[in-house]
Amino acid sequence: MNIYKNPVAFLITAIVVISIGTLVTTFIPLFAKSNVEPIAGITPYNALELTGRDVYIREGCNNCHTQTVRPLKFETARYGDYSRSGEFVYDRPFLWGSKRTGPDLAREGGKYPDGWHYEHFKDPRSIVPESNMPAYAWLANNQVEPAYAERKMKALGFPYTPQEISALSGKTEMDALVAYMQKLGADYKKIMAAKAPAAPVTAAGATPAGNPHAGDAVAAKEGHEIFEANCAPCHGKDLEGGIGPKLAGIKDDEADLFKDISNGLPGGMPPFKATLGDDKVWKVVTFLKSGGAANEAAEHGHH
Numbered sequence: 001m002n003i004y005k006n007p008v009a010f011l012i013t014a015i016v017v018i019s020i021g022t023l024v025t026t027f028i029p030l031f032a033k034s035n036v037e038p039i040a041g042i043t044p045y046n047a048l049e050l051t052g053r054d055v056y057i058r059e060g061c062n063n064c065h066t067q068t069v070r071p072l073k074f075e076t077a078r079y080g081d082y083s084r085s086g087e088f089v090y091d092r093p094f095l096w097g098s099k100r101t102g103p104d105l106a107r108e109g110g111k112y113p114d115g116w117h118y119e120h121f122k123d124p125r126s127i128v129p130e131s132n133m134p135a136y137a138w139l140a141n142n143q144v145e146p147a148y149a150e151r152k153m154k155a156l157g158f159p160y161t162p163q164e165i166s167a168l169s170g171k172t173e174m175d176a177l178v179a180y181m182q183k184l185g186a187d188y189k190k191i192m193a194a195k196a197p198a199a200p201v202t203a204a205g206a207t208p209a210g211n212p213h214a215g216d217a218v219a220a221k222e223g224h225e226i227f228e229a230n231c232a233p234c235h236g237k238d239l240e241g242g243i244g245p246k247l248a249g250i251k252d253d254e255a256d257l258f259k260d261i262s263n264g265l266p267g268g269m270p271p272f273k274a275t276l277g278d279d280k281v282w283k284v285v286t287f288l289k290s291g292g293a294a295n296e297a298a299e300h301g302h303h
Contacts, residue, residue: 039086041191044158045183047149047165052180055139055173064101067184077274080107080185087188092156102133109186113268115243116234117178127233139174211254213286223287226280230272244269250288257285
């Protein structure tokens with residue numbers, strides 16, 4: 001019998017095939033404990049982080065930001081190591097997304113200090129002038145509800161203590177959202193850092209060949225422009241400090257500055273070597289060591 005010429009037989013066959021496919025792909029996984037093994041060291045969200053995640057979803061942040069780094073060179077160069085499925089075992093639902101109006105956030109945790117995030121949510125353009133992200137300053141006026149957070153922890157089976165729930169008193173949705181940002185990818189980065197081989201010991205001052213732009217006023221001017229685009233939101237346009245420390249009159253050795261800017265610092269300063277490259281980092285160092293004087297000289301020299 002040719003089922004293609006028999007509508008009834010074709011319909012019955014189609015229903016059976018679709019039903020089997022639905023059973024295999026939809027219902028059977030519901031009864032599986034887990035299809036993904038969690039990566040050792042990945043921990044559930046705590047009460048404050050989970051509350052922040054709900055704020056993130058409620059405000060539609062996942063409409064503009066993805067949370068998955070694909071295994072492509074240009075992605076890993078910008079965002080860090082590619083995402084593994086075992087990182088997301090506690091994400092219900094997952095927020096991988098596919099649209100990047102804003103940058104990916106899968107490795108956001110620990111990239112910037114808390115103060116950077118508070119200022120960014122309060123006024124995004126004070127940190128990134130070209131940003132089209134809306135301001136969320138009003139979240140600082142919304143208090144977190146400890147009892148509601150506790151119910152969510154119980155529903156998800158996440159561990160918590162009474163002290164953790166009590167500590168939510170007085171916290172705001174802004175605090176929660178910042179805590180969530182600092183959680184994203186942080187566990188995985190700690191795991192990878194622990195596995196990384198120890199850096200080889202090098203002789204003091206073994207930074208690449210010294211500053212090729214030392215004393216160059218034109219390079220200092222370019223360094224000023226690079227600084228304003230990448231560093232001023234934390235350290236101030238005039239090096240006066242803010243989220244990050246004051247840099248006016250900095251006494252650090254040029255080689256140390258190069259290493260710090262290239263590799264980043266504990267506490268939230270991100271590494272810039274991958275995004276800027278050695279030459280631009282040296283130009284920023286030249287600007288910082290010039291104290292602005294070389295920059296001004298270069299400006300006057302062009303008139």
